[in-house]
Amino acid sequence: MNNKAPHTFALIGLAFILISGTIDLDNLFNYANQTKPIYIVKDNTPQNNVINDKTATLGRVLFYDKKLSANNTIACASCHQQENAFGDDATQSIGLDGGLTGRHSMRLINARFSDEEKFFWDERAVSLENQTTQPIQDHTEMGFSGTNGQEDINDLIVKLSEIDYYSELFNFAFGDKTITEERIQLALSQFIRSIQSFDSKYDIGRAMVTNPNTNFPNFTAQENQGKRLFRDPPNLGGAGCLGCHRGDEFDIDPNSRNNGIIGVAGSTSIDLTNFKAPTLRDLVNPDGNLNGPLMHDGSLTTLMEVINHYNEIPNNAANTDLDNRLRPGGNTQRLNLTNTEKLALEAFLKTLTGVDVYTNEKWSNPFDANENISLIGNSLATDDHKFGQTVTLFPNPVKEHLNIKVNTGDYLVTIFDLNGKKVFEQNISESDAMNLYRLRKGIYFLKLQNLDSKKIITKKFIKQ
CATH class of the missing domain: 2.60.40.3080 (Immunoglobulin-like)
Structure with a gap:
């Protein structure tokens, strides 16, 4: 179940709460021209869907609107929650009528800053745009599947067309009130790509040096040791994490294969198709608590369990698609890390967490407590x-x-x-x-x- 413990960092100020339910179209949030560090160079934004404030604002409303589900109970944000770096602290997210998702809901934070253009754990979506409406059309998740008596995406479009604020917002974003699946995809993906986190302890230290291999002045000795272990390959005494989780983005190498986790959430079956992974940024929240279980099946529930997994990759004959980087010399990886080294790696991974993304209103729920929304401004x-x-x-x-x-x-x-x-x-x-x-x-x-x-x-x- 999705039982959330209170997070001190997520205590939102009174003004933040009071202004929910209202979007001022004359004073839009900055989605299009956000600053990012010069060392962040990866970007999977397609040329035909560059972020603009109007369309991203529409995307924010769509992302949080439960009316996008067949019974008005589930939104994209139900499974991708701001307080959890836009992931879920449940192993399997709750969908339509209490159904459970087949995989753990991936954190969406910094989804834009990756060479990997495919989405979902099994990479079945060829782009973020393609990904955005698949949960809406999933029989279990949001219910506009067009199967087993359910309505389909065209019925959703008719439904949204009858809602006044969507007539206004689609006209605002696209110049006319026409709603299509493609426009829904464009808006949702713009909002998701806008969600970024670059105010971590790592970023503060990275801005102080030219070479990321050097010690960061703001790091503890343990954190700098963990950074070296993360970056150095095993043949130089490191853990080799950088081989798959690359650069300052810490994105997954698009050519990665299976990482040794082959379970299926809530089942004893195996699944060898999971090659995508989210960024390693914001694995934990600013309080140091994990933003939900890790891996596609949610089977690892602490950072130390993850480190132990990579320290000694399971030798499972059923896993026929293990990434070659985890099978050096034909044998599954054995790093033989000491406990001190493991703790250093854990300390370093915690430096990748930001603060702003968890409370910034631009990525928050625009609906009020009664799930209503008002649009104001002369732009209307x-x-x-x-x-x-x-x-x-x-x-x-x-x-x-x-x-x-x-x-x-x-x-x-x-x-x-x-x-x-x-x-x-x-x-x-x-x-x-x-x-x-x-x-x-x-x-x-x-x-x-x-x-x-x-x-x-x-x-x-x-x-x-």
């Missing part, structure tokens, strides 16, 4: 509701009197606090001023409704 002013472009609030921030300038007509002004509680209401005609001296300091949302056309525009303001 399409040909159907241009009146929002003529609405002006001033001054903003406001101390006492808030002036509102609108076209001729009758309007209802309603003001809500960040909890969604109505705190003020007034009818106005054309331009008017509202006395808000009774409002407490804070952020508020003003909803202006034209009483004739019923069109609505929402604006945000600050009360000082």
Whole structure:
């Protein structure tokens, strides 16, 4: 079961909680132009799907929306959780009607920064774009499979087309309201590729040196020893981890084969088809706790179990596709690491964990506690509701009197606090001023409704 222990790092501030449920399309998060270290050089973004803020914003909503499942209970984020580096702390994730996924849900963090373009443990998806809608069309996971009486992806598209915020968001991202599977794939993959973590202790140290083989000034002696063991090949006294988990990205070599784990989650069967692996970054969270069990079957539950596995690869005759790097000289790998060396490797792996990605709002759930979402901003002013472009609030921030300038007509002004509680209401005609001296300091949302056309525009303001 998915029983989560509380993480101190994941305690989210009150403001973070209160603004959930609202997306301001005039003030988008930065997905397209995030900074990354100069030593991060791998990127599997295709030329036809370069990240832009509008499409990634749509992707964020799709990623967290349970309406993408047949019974409105499962979202992509149900199995790929921000607090677990976008993985799951359960061995098998819970899907539609309590069904379990066949493999452990892979962490999605830094999915963009890899030479490997294929996705899923068994690499059955030729790209991240192709991967994104396969869980939606899985009979067990999200249920739009088109088999055994289930609806198919076309039924999902009809369903989404009837939801107002998707009409707005697809038009916002693509220039018209048409929803297709390809557009869903483009948006979801942009959001996922935007999820990055480069503020770890490793990154701080890496920025201080030219050669990653040298000691990092901010590392302990144990962590530097672990780094050397990770990087050096076995014939030079190391563990050879860098041979498969390469560079500063710590991505998996696309040519990797089986790593010696051949189990099937929840079964006694074997599976030799798993060659993909996520980055080694953020194996643990900032508290040092593992972000869920490891390997495709979730069979290893501590970093030390992983180190012990590679220290002595099982000699299993049933494993006919073991990576040759784990079979030196025709024999399964025996590194003969000491306990001190194992602890050093463990210490080094923990330096690969960042902080920001676990709490940054740009990757958080945009829906409120009731699974509702509101879109605000003049960017919504399409040909159907241009009146929002003529609405002006001033001054903003406001101390006492808030002036509102609108076209001729009758309007209802309603003001809500960040909890969604109505705190003020007034009818106005054309331009008017509202006395808000009774409002407490804070952020508020003003909803202006034209009483004739019923069109609505929402604006945000600050009360000082």
